[in-house]
Amino acid sequence: MKRCCDVIVASLLFFIFLPFMLIIALVIKCFLGSPIIFIQKRSGLYGRPFFLYKFRSMTNKKDKNGELLPDFDRLTTLGKLLRKYSVDEFPQLINVFKGDISIVGPRPLLMEYLPLYTEEQLKRHKVKPGITGWAQINGRNAISWEDKFELDVWYVEHQSFFLDLKILFLTVIKVFKTEGINQPGNVTMEKFRGSETTIKEGHG
Template sequence: MKRVVDFVVSLCGILALFSIISIVAFLVKIKLGSPVLFKQQRPGKDGIPFYVYKFRTMNSKKDSMGNLLPDHLRLTPFGQFLRKFSLDELPQLFNVLKGDISLVGPRPLLMEYLDLYTPEQAKRHKVRPGITGWAQVNGRNAISWEEKFKLDVWYVENQSFWLDMKILFLTVRKVFKSEGINQNGHVTMEKFRGSADKSM
């Protein structure tokens, strides 16, 4: 049932938002150049990798050694605007349509984190990842990794149709309030380096 809802809603969303998606793609091309999409491999259900798609929010400026500058120096005001209203996430509707992810589920993180999870934290991969999730509506990037993983596991163990509906409703409200976008002191979430308590 969840997969049917994901397919129908993502298809309707793509059709309804096609003009907005096209406009954002055009503006990214003009302001940030090519490629328009940010593509990165992430772990899906059971840790199986897939490619997630987002609109670019950062430029490609490098230092004198040819290394990319830190995130806070590459994130443009235009990119901040896209993130504030989650417009950079729109291409993920195509990921939902393909079945890579769900509308609701734990957010797909980096492949390099897989070996850092405790057995409890790894439960977040028992379901498809999502565009939004229980952790996103309860703090998003403003909470710690440990808190985020606890919320993800709680969702896995308590998921239901009505919980998904509640999360989608709260997500819309969070987007309009622009809450929890950045972690304190960072323009993006600081990298996860493993939990101090390995029994979590």
């Protein structure tokens, strides 16, 4: 049932916003160049890898050693605007069509985080990741990693059709209010390096 709802909602959103997405793609091409779409390997259901699609919001500027500069130095004014209204997430509708993710679920994170989770935190992978989720409407990037994972696990244990509807409704409100976009003191979210529990257990 959820897969059916995902395809229906994703189809409606895709065709409604298609003209808008084409304009965004053109603007990114003009100001940031190619590629227009940012592709990154993320962990999906049961930790299986897949490639996540997003509109590009950063430059590819590197230091003298050929390493990418910090996010702060690469995030452009255009990129900040795209992230402020979550417009950069639109290409993930393609991921929904492919079955990689759902509309609602824990956000898909980097593969390198998998060994750092506690047994409790790993429960977030018992469902498909999503474009939006319980953690996104309860703080997004303004809360700690531990709080995010706790909210993700709560969703896994309480998921229902009506909870998904509530999350979708509150997501629209959060987008217009532009709340919790960045972690305090950072332009994005600092990388997860393991919680105190995993570090004590020798996994950090």
